Amino acid sequence: MLEVRGIATFYGAIQALHGVDLDVAKGEIVTLIGANGAGKSTLLMTICGSPRARSGSVKLEGRDITALPTHEIVRLGVAQVPEGRRIFPRMTVFENLQMGATLVDPTHFQRDLDRVFAMFPRLAERREQRGGTLSGGEQQMLAIGRALMSRPRLLLLDEPSLGLAPLIVRQIFEAIRRIAREEGVTIFLVEQNAFHALRLADRGYVLVNGRVLMNGTGKELLANPEVRAAYLEGGHA
Amino acid sequence: MAYFSQQLINAITLGAIYGLIAIGYTMVYGIIGMINFAHGDIFMIGAFISLIGFLICAALGINSAPLAIVLVLLMAMAFTAVYGWAIERTAYRPLRGSFRLAPLISAIGVSILLENYVQLAQGARPKPGGGSIVTGGFTLFSSDGFDVRVTWLQIVIVVVTVVLMAGFTWLIASTSLGRRQRACEQDMKMASLLGVNVDRTISLTFVMGAALAAVAGMLFLMYYGVVDFFIGFLAGIKAFTAAVLGGIGSLPGAMLGGLAIGLIEVFWAGYFSSEYKDVAVFAILVLVLIFRPSGLLGKPEIEKV
Numbered sequence: 001m002l003e004v005r006g007i008a009t010f011y012g013a014i015q016a017l018h019g020v021d022l023d024v025a026k027g028e029i030v031t032l033i034g035a036n037g038a039g040k041s042t043l044l045m046t047i048c049g050s051p052r053a054r055s056g057s058v059k060l061e062g063r064d065i066t067a068l069p070t071h072e073i074v075r076l077g078v079a080q081v082p083e084g085r086r087i088f089p090r091m092t093v094f095e096n097l098q099m100g101a102t103l104v105d106p107t108h109f110q111r112d113l114d115r116v117f118a119m120f121p122r123l124a125e126r127r128e129q130r131g132g133t134l135s136g137g138e139q140q141m142l143a144i145g146r147a148l149m150s151r152p153r154l155l156l157l158d159e160p161s162l163g164l165a166p167l168i169v170r171q172i173f174e175a176i177r178r179i180a181r182e183e184g185v186t187i188f189l190v191e192q193n194a195f196h197a198l199r200l201a202d203r204g205y206v207l208v209n210g211r212v213l214m215n216g217t218g219k220e221l222l223a224n225p226e227v228r229a230a231y232l233e234g235g236h237a
Numbered sequence: 238m239a240y241f242s243q244q245l246i247n248a249i250t251l252g253a254i255y256g257l258i259a260i261g262y263t264m265v266y267g268i269i270g271m272i273n274f275a276h277g278d279i280f281m282i283g284a285f286i287s288l289i290g291f292l293i294c295a296a297l298g299i300n301s302a303p304l305a306i307v308l309v310l311l312m313a314m315a316f317t318a319v320y321g322w323a324i325e326r327t328a329y330r331p332l333r334g335s336f337r338l339a340p341l342i343s344a345i346g347v348s349i350l351l352e353n354y355v356q357l358a359q360g361a362r363p364k365p366g367g368g369s370i371v372t373g374g375f376t377l378f379s380s381d382g383f384d385v386r387v388t389w390l391q392i393v394i395v396v397v398t399v400v401l402m403a404g405f406t407w408l409i410a411s412t413s414l415g416r417r418q419r420a421c422e423q424d425m426k427m428a429s430l431l432g433v434n435v436d437r438t439i440s441l442t443f444v445m446g447a448a449l450a451a452v453a454g455m456l457f458l459m460y461y462g463v464v465d466f467f468i469g470f471l472a473g474i475k476a477f478t479a480a481v482l483g484g485i486g487s488l489p490g491a492m493l494g495g496l497a498i499g500l501i502e503v504f505w506a507g508y509f510s511s512e513y514k515d516v517a518v519f520a521i522l523v524l525v526l527i528f529r530p531s532g533l534l535g536k537p538e539i540e541k542v
Contacts, residue, residue: 091420099431146431
């Protein structure tokens with residue numbers, strides 16, 4: 001589904017990614033864990049073409065998308081739940097969801113909306129409320145719902161658990177599991193919350209200073225002493 | 238009372254024209270955070286194209302005023318929109334992502350270019366025309382031997398403005414295009430992550446602003462019956478003041494600000510001195526910038542962390 005080869009991304013003169021390779025197969029949940037500043041968010045944004053990779057390639061279902069503009073990549077079925085959620089603060093919940101459906105045939109709208117509201121009933125209650133006034137957990141639900149409205153085949157999630165209460169984190173991860181298992185959406189999940197992410201994922205990668213240092217199944221990485229020492233000990237939700 | 242009413246009617250008419258121009262400033266600022274200083278000259282171009290349009294209508298023997306107005310309006314909006322699109326494409330888009338002042342300087346350059354180009358192409362002398370398309374009016378009431386008159390043209394101006402602003406507000410609030418524009422205004426990167434073509438949305442914003450300026454240009458021409466290459470400067474700065482007064486980035490603010498500037502200008506001229514009416518307007522700009530920088534309806538700038 002997604003094939004990343006030798007991606008190098010720079011911010012000005014600073015290199016954030018040093019030749020990252022990874023694969024996500026159709027129907028999989030793959031997670032990328034790593035510390036703050038390891039380059040996780042940069043990788044997700046590079047997949048979407050902003051910033052653009054200076055070298056290397058990104059392929060989606062065999063098609064090279066490295067040089068496509070962001071809105072064209074999105075058109076191919078990639079949706080992102082970005083870092084910090086990026087809800088449109090002065091739009092209502094409903095309008096945010098409408099924005100998610102920008103590229104979708106309007107005849108699907110009502111059914112997709114019902115599905116999102118069934119998954120996150122809180123959003124239905126808050127339908128006419130402005131995005132900026134929602135709580136962190138509600139904003140995260142909205143960000144995921146908005147991404148689902150675009151009927152993605154590949155869903156990229158950037159730290160959906162960040163700053164949320166443990167109970168909400170569990171709800172969010174349960175929602176992600178259902179999106180993958182019941183709706184068949186391929187998931188690439190970037191997380192600092194390694195414990196939850198690795199338990200959910202089929203496979204995982206560990207990113208350190210812009211390089212992939214390890215990969216394996218979720219269970220293997222959970223059992224790996226180095227991973228445990230670096231990302232799991234010292235408190236997890 | 239009669240004198241006051243007469244001034245009020247005149248002020249509303251003038252305010253409507255300023256409001257139409259102000260919308261272009263405020264929309265462009267809302268979406269890309271720059272002041273398009275060439276917008277006043279777009280308005281001037283709109284007035285010139287309207288003049289040419291009316292002359293063509295006369296040459297073709299179109300005598301019906303409503304028909305001529307509609308034809309000229311469409312023609313002016315179309316041509317001026319092309320100007321707006323081309324300016325964004327050539328003078329602003331290449332500078333996006335550059336330092337903040339670059340597009341501003343570019344805008345001033347475009348403004349000078351347009352003024353000189355029209356001066357060369359059309360001559361520097363004021364050109365009369367368009368003033369006799371809609372004539373006549375009626376007396377609203379008389380008191381103290383003073384007739385309060387409303388001209389048909391004033392009604393046309395206010396009706397056209399109100400209809401356009403209502404349509405425009407609806408477009409921004411309720412259509413898919415308006416939603417995409419608001420999305421770009423609030424978070425351009427996120428909008429592109431949802432499949433919005435940001436460049437095209439910005440182009441359309443310029444096109445819409447220019448089309449409204451063209452309407453203002455036509456109404457101005459009909460109201461004053463004369464244009465020259467320099468009208469865009471003062472009208473543009475006043476409309477910009479209107480946009481700042483109302484709260485730059487706010488659509489209802491631009492309309493309210495336009496009305497306020499019209500009122501200040503006309504009443505100052507009517508009760509104090511017409512030489513200093515522009516001073517009064519710009520003094521208001523200074524006061525607003527000092528005491529309420531976000532304007533009447535604007536939202537205070539919040540620095541994101």
